[in-house]
Structures are given as C-alpha cells and as structure tokens.
Amino acid sequence: MNEGRCIKRTEGSVLKLPFHIDRHIIHFKKTSNKHQTNIKQTSKQHIHIQLSKMPRLPTRKLGKYGPEVVAQGFGTMGLSTFYGKVDSEEERFKVLDQAVELGQTNWDTADMYGDSEDLLGKWFKRTGKRDQIFLATKFANKIDAAGNFSTDSSPGYVKEACAKSLQRLGVKTIDLYYCHRVDGKTPIEKTVEAMAELKRDGKVKYLGLSEVSAKTIRRAEKVHHIDAVQIEYSPFALDIEQxxxxxxxxxxxxxxxxxxxxxxxxxxxxxxxxxxxxxxxxRRILPRFSAENFPKNLVLVNDLAKIASAKGVTSGQLTLAWLAAQGDDVISIPGTKKIKYLDENVGALHVQLSREEEREIRTAIEKVVVSGTRYPAGMSDSCFADTPEL
Known part of the structure; x- marks a missing residue:
C-alpha cells in the first residue's frame, strides 16, 4: 500500500526550485516496422529483441475515440533533463533511431523538458519520419533560467505554448496535447475550451490532462472529450486506484x-x-529516495526482483508487464537514455503474466508501505488537483 501525495503550493505563488534548467541539464544550487522480432531468453534472464526478426508491437486504443497506438510509449524527458548528464545530440539521435527500429513510435515529451522538443524537431527534420510517430507534448509547467517554477493553464497561455511547441518541434500538428498541471486559478472549463479550439484549428488532434482530480476530469469532459489522463502509476504509486x-x-x-x-x-x-x-x-531531492526512506523502499524492489528472477525476466520487465495487465486502457511511458534499456523495456511488451503471477506481484506490492511522498513540499502546483468553479 502506498502513502503520500504531492503537497500543494500556495495558489498563484512562484516556487523556487533547488536547481535551474538550461536547455540541456538541471543545475543544483548549493543551498540544498520493416523488421520482424524474435524474443528469446538470454543468459542474463531477460527478454531480448533481435532486430532482424521483429514483429509489429502490440497496440492499445487511446480512450474510446482515440487511435490505436503502441501499447507502451517512450518517455523522452530523461534524454534532455532531470536525470544527470545529458548526452550529445548524436548519441540521443541514436536512441530515437533505435526506438523507431523497434517499432516504438508512441513518443511523449513536454515543453519544460529541457531541449527535448528542439531535439525531436531536429530528428524529424533529419529523418523525415514525423509521420511515423504518434507525438504527445504538454504545456502549463514553466521553469525559468533562475529556477523559478510556476504554472499557467490560462486560455491565453494554452495558445501561446502550443504555437511555441509547434515551432520547436517543426510540425504542423501535435497528436496528443496535455495540460501538464492546472494553475489553481483557471477553471478547467476555460483551459479545455482553449484546447478544443486548437483542435478545431487543426493544431492538435487529441486532448489530455495530467495530475488532476476525478472531479476536475468530469468537469473537463463536459466541455470536450478528454482522450488521456497522464498520471504516475506503478507498484510504487497506486494512488489512482484509491x-x-x-x-x-x-x-x-x-x-x-x-x-x-x-x-x-x-x-x-x-x-x-x-x-x-x-x-x-x-531524484536526489525526492523524499522517496532520501537516505532515510531509500532502504525501506528497497524491500519492494527486492521482493519484485525475486519474482522476476523466477520468471526469467528483469525486474523492469516484470513491473511493466504487471502494469499492462491492470487493464487494456493503461499505456505506460517508460523513458531511458540508453539503448540497452530501451530494448529491455520494449521487450516487456512480450511478457505475459498468469493470473497467479499477477496476484503474487499484487501481494508483494500491498504488503509494503512506501515511505516518502512522490514530490517535495510545494514543488508542483498540485497532484490530483482541483480548479476553481466557473
């Protein structure tokens, strides 16, 4: 069972983060499918993908009105920021190239992820493969060069942010456009109305929200159908089930x-x-990874590792397979900077769990109380947020 949620910052305030972001990296402050696939077991006990024999990856429908997309997406945040050293453009292009080779064409980014949109735009121009990618990006979260974090989900900013994302990405249309966070002062109806206008203008195709409450989702749905809600969900974060x-x-x-x-x-x-x-x-500033909480949370990691070893897959593959088994409407978006982990993650799409294995994993998850909240106090506008009434 998991405990802890984001702690909301004061409405309308600007939060000073303990780092700043340029277009490539976080700086902490001293104060704080032409191929077919063959799946085989390797000596390292994980699903290995041979590019010379790769089948088309399984797909899932994006909500009741959306398209079929690859059942596991590729989160590109880590390619450009947040997780330490950022590789050269050429090295990052290789990861993107490999994703397409694997058939992993469901990509997720955001305008606040360092130079991620710029990087993808350069890759599209370099390869001419924009039409092969289902592309999602997000707006509303803002971090300036000094490390000041704020959120803006106002109608005016919706349109401004979209125009800038289209320019950076070098595309005419964004497939899935999310409101990354709500700002605590703009009614969700106003935000979604502006997003729907972008859709009518052909600038986006599908609409999404992220880290909003059930009440906010229902209010948004009355304005325009929401195709996807992006939320943290894993054995480490079961909040949405509760x-x-x-x-x-x-x-x-x-x-x-x-x-x-x-x-x-x-x-x-x-x-x-x-x-x-x-x-x-x-991750050094996240409570779950503090010196106090880290060893407590390793209990879950070690328990999952034992189950994975018995099945002959990696812990990561077991986790992704378990999440996929929670419903056909669940699409995970793991990210990585390394080709070997990209291969491993995509391999999880071919891991099948029996009902007994699913129950065993659920039992392991529920017997551990996760220590620490997902984010530090005040870092995000909110998690599972509400907005003012109209």
Whole structure:
C-alpha cells in the first residue's frame, strides 16, 4: 500500500526550485516496422529483441475515440533533463533511431523538458519520419533560467505554448496535447475550451490532462472529450486506484497514460543507495529516495526482483508487464537514455503474466508501505488537483 501525495503550493505563488534548467541539464544550487522480432531468453534472464526478426508491437486504443497506438510509449524527458548528464545530440539521435527500429513510435515529451522538443524537431527534420510517430507534448509547467517554477493553464497561455511547441518541434500538428498541471486559478472549463479550439484549428488532434482530480476530469469532459489522463502509476504509486481517478477515467472512456511506471528507475533494481544517483539527478531531492526512506523502499524492489528472477525476466520487465495487465486502457511511458534499456523495456511488451503471477506481484506490492511522498513540499502546483468553479 502506498502513502503520500504531492503537497500543494500556495495558489498563484512562484516556487523556487533547488536547481535551474538550461536547455540541456538541471543545475543544483548549493543551498540544498520493416523488421520482424524474435524474443528469446538470454543468459542474463531477460527478454531480448533481435532486430532482424521483429514483429509489429502490440497496440492499445487511446480512450474510446482515440487511435490505436503502441501499447507502451517512450518517455523522452530523461534524454534532455532531470536525470544527470545529458548526452550529445548524436548519441540521443541514436536512441530515437533505435526506438523507431523497434517499432516504438508512441513518443511523449513536454515543453519544460529541457531541449527535448528542439531535439525531436531536429530528428524529424533529419529523418523525415514525423509521420511515423504518434507525438504527445504538454504545456502549463514553466521553469525559468533562475529556477523559478510556476504554472499557467490560462486560455491565453494554452495558445501561446502550443504555437511555441509547434515551432520547436517543426510540425504542423501535435497528436496528443496535455495540460501538464492546472494553475489553481483557471477553471478547467476555460483551459479545455482553449484546447478544443486548437483542435478545431487543426493544431492538435487529441486532448489530455495530467495530475488532476476525478472531479476536475468530469468537469473537463463536459466541455470536450478528454482522450488521456497522464498520471504516475506503478507498484510504487497506486494512488489512482484509491482516489477515483482510475474509476472515473474508465467510466468516461479515457486512457490512463502511466508516467514513471518504473518508479523513476527505482523498481529496476539498478540503484542500491541515493549515492548511486549523479550529483545533478533530480531524484536526489525526492523524499522517496532520501537516505532515510531509500532502504525501506528497497524491500519492494527486492521482493519484485525475486519474482522476476523466477520468471526469467528483469525486474523492469516484470513491473511493466504487471502494469499492462491492470487493464487494456493503461499505456505506460517508460523513458531511458540508453539503448540497452530501451530494448529491455520494449521487450516487456512480450511478457505475459498468469493470473497467479499477477496476484503474487499484487501481494508483494500491498504488503509494503512506501515511505516518502512522490514530490517535495510545494514543488508542483498540485497532484490530483482541483480548479476553481466557473
């Protein structure tokens, strides 16, 4: 069972983060498908993809009115910011190239992810493969060069942000456009009306929200259908099962897009202490990875690792397969900077769990109380946020 949620900052305030972001990296402040696939077991006990023999990846429908998209997306945040050192453009292009080779064409980014939109725009221009990618991006979160964090979901900013994203990406249309966070002062109806206008103008195709409450989702749906709600969901974060967000999305035919499905990499078992994170890694300021909470949360990681080993897959693959088994409306978007982990994550699409294995994993998850909140106090406008009434 999980505990802890985001702590809301004061409405309308500007939060000073303990780092600043340029277009490439976080700086902490001293104060604080032409191929077919063959899946095989390797000696390292994980699903390995051979590019020479790769089948088309499975797909899922994006809500009741949306298109079929690859059942697991690719989160591009880590390519450009938040998780330590950022590689050269050429190295990052190789990761994007590999994603397409694998058939992983469901990509997620945001305008606040460092140079992510610029990078994708350059890749589209370089390869001419824009039409192969289902592209999602987001607006509303803002971080300036001095590290000041704020949120703006006003109608005027919706249109301004979209225009800038289209320019950076070098595209005419964004497939899925999310409101990343709500600002606590703009009624959700006004935000969604502006997003719907972008859709009517052909600038976006589908609409999404992120980190909003069930009540806010229902209010938004009355203005225009919401195709996806992006929310943290993993064995490390089960909040949506307990606060009506999952239930509401299913009642309304809205896809759940699960960000941080691997617990920001923690559930892969790669990290044994906070010291394993690079000095500029965002996870160093997250309560769940503090020196006090880290060893407590490793209990869950170790338990999942035992189940994964018995099945002959990696911990990450087991976690992604379990999340996929929670419903056909759940689409996870794991991210990575490394090709080997991209291969591993995509391999999880071919991992099938029996009902007994699902129950075993659920039992392991529910017997552990996750220590620490997802975010530090005041970092985000809110999690599962409401907005003022009209």
């Amino acid at each position: 606060n009506d967000v999952l239930k509401t999305c299913r009642q309304l035919g809205i896809a759940i897009v699960a960000y941080s499905p691997l617990g920001r990499g923690f559930l892969t078992g790669q990290y044994k202490s906070p010291a394993d994170f690079e000095p500029t890694d965002f």
